[in-house]
Amino acid sequence: MFACAPGLPLPDGFLFGASTSAHQTEGGNTNSDWWQLEQHGAVAEPSGDAADSYHRWPVDIDLLAELGFTDYRFSIEWARIEPAPGCFSRAALAHYRRIVEYARERGMRPMVTLHHFTLPRWFAERGGWSAPDAVDRFARYVAATAPVIATDVEHVCTINEPNMVAALLPRVTAGGERPTGTGLPLPDPGLTRTLVEAHRAAVAAVRAISPTIRTGWSVASQGCQAVPGAEEVTAAYRHPREDVFLEAARQDDWIGVQAYTRTRIGPAGPLPVPEGAERTLTGWECYPDALGEALRHTAEVVGEVPIIVTENGIATADDRSRIAYTHRALDGLAEALADDLDIRGYFHWSALDTYEWGSFRPTFGLIAVEPETFLRVPKPSARWLGRIARSRTLPSAR
Numbered sequence: 241m242f243a244c245a246p247g248l249p250l251p252d253g254f255l256f257g258a259s260t261s262a263h264q265t266e267g268g269n270t271n272s273d274w275w276q277l278e279q280h281g282a283v284a285e286p287s288g289d290a291a292d293s294y295h296r297w298p299v300d301i302d303l304l305a306e307l308g309f310t311d312y313r314f315s316i317e318w319a320r321i322e323p324a325p326g327c328f329s330r331a332a333l334a335h336y337r338r339i340v341e342y343a344r345e346r347g348m349r350p351m352v353t354l355h356h357f358t359l360p361r362w363f364a365e366r367g368g369w370s371a372p373d374a375v376d377r378f379a380r381y382v383a384a385t386a387p388v389i390a391t392d393v394e395h396v397c398t399i400n401e402p403n404m405v406a407a408l409l410p411r412v413t414a415g416g417e418r419p420t421g422t423g424l425p426l427p428d429p430g431l432t433r434t435l436v437e438a439h440r441a442a443v444a445a446v447r448a449i450s451p452t453i454r455t456g457w458s459v460a461s462q463g464c465q466a467v468p469g470a471e472e473v474t475a476a477y478r479h480p481r482e483d484v485f486l487e488a489a490r491q492d493d494w495i496g497v498q499a500y501t502r503t504r505i506g507p508a509g510p511l512p513v514p515e516g517a518e519r520t521l522t523g524w525e526c527y528p529d530a531l532g533e534a535l536r537h538t539a540e541v542v543g544e545v546p547i548i549v550t551e552n553g554i555a556t557a558d559d560r561s562r563i564a565y566t567h568r569a570l571d572g573l574a575e576a577l578a579d580d581l582d583i584r585g586y587f588h589w590s591a592l593d594t595y596e597w598g599s600f601r602p603t604f605g606l607i608a609v610e611p612e613t614f615l616r617v618p619k620p621s622a623r624w625l626g627r628i629a630r631s632r633t634l635p636s637a638r
């Protein structure tokens with residue numbers, strides 16, 4: 241077991257928390273496009289009741305607060321808030337508002353994600369992001385979230401992993417699962433443009449709700465590493481899959497880094513995971529240095545924009561591996577902070593074992609969820625990371 245030895249004190253105001261998303265935890269998200277896909281057998285396993293967080297969210301917040309975390313990132317569900325075009329549910333808005341207020345009562349700062357992969361069925365049926373009025377409809381939804389975010393919320397994430405949406409959404413909605421091949425498919429350029437536009441419209445809508453909310457979006461780091469001689473190929477691979485989304489954040493209040501693993505690139509493109517390398521339950525290479533490397537790459541692209549780690553973690557059934565991975569990832573964070581990168585927070589993915597887009601098998605959670613009873617059981621990693629959060633000091637760097 242790693243000790244929480246005195247190390248690097250965190251900057252004042254540093255956010256230290258855990259993340260979840262609505263569809264992956266709430267359960268019964270029946271009005272969303274993902275639920276629809278699940279019912280049509282497009283993925284191996286449906287989300288069903290997920291972790292039943294739609295009802296058990298106070299337990300989740302209580303646990304995180306007791307463990308020592310000071311921040312909670314969660315998403316609100318567009319399909320619940322706007323179940324039909326232009327029809328906004330006061331009950332759904334009040335539900336999410338209670339989460340914000342309760343988090344504050346428990347001494348936790350809520351970070352609210354407005355869109356985390358799932359869309360209302362009606363929006364998807366009308367062409368989704370390809371519909372001519374998609375951006376306006378998203379902006380109208382964002383404006384309607386005012387009762388949730390107008391007060392007590394300091395950070396809003398407009399769209400989670402727009403680069404994964406642009407690369408994978410066309411394939412998922414065509415009825416296929418996530419591609420399992422090497423590397424990420426090339427994002428659809430039209431979809432990329434629309435998502436950037438939707439982000440800008442959402443930032444404007446949030447600023448109109450409250451100019452004090454700090455708004456950004458979270459990009460999935462591809463962890464691109466060039467083998468010698470493949471530098472140009474790597475830059476060409478990375479730009480449409482990552483950098484274009486980072487560049488779009490240059491006017492934002494912060495940029496979210498979500499880092500898990502790496503992609504090695506050779507002269508002919510992405511290479512398979514090295515022979516014999518340890519893999520996680522998602523099949524990704526276990527590569528904790530991904531976080532430090534992603535922070536440095538992001539800083540190079542966005543310049544002065546503050547960075548928040550909005551996701552980092554590992555899918556494993558062995559909680560000791562989770563601690564080992566996270567310890568090393570935090571070393572990368574500590575080194576980046578020591579080198580004066582402007583990093584304002586760290587959120588672990590995930591607070592709970594959640595629905596991992598087609599399967600419950602890859603467990604990312606700090607807190608286990610008993611599938612029959614939904615009982616929450618914090619793992620040793622939750623206590624270990626909570627102690628670090630409470631100490632406001634990162635373990636000593638390597």
Ligand code: IFM
Nearest residue numbers: 261264401498551589596
């Ligand atoms: O579970 C996902 C999350 O929804 C988005 N970022 C990556 C996580 C792990 O795959």
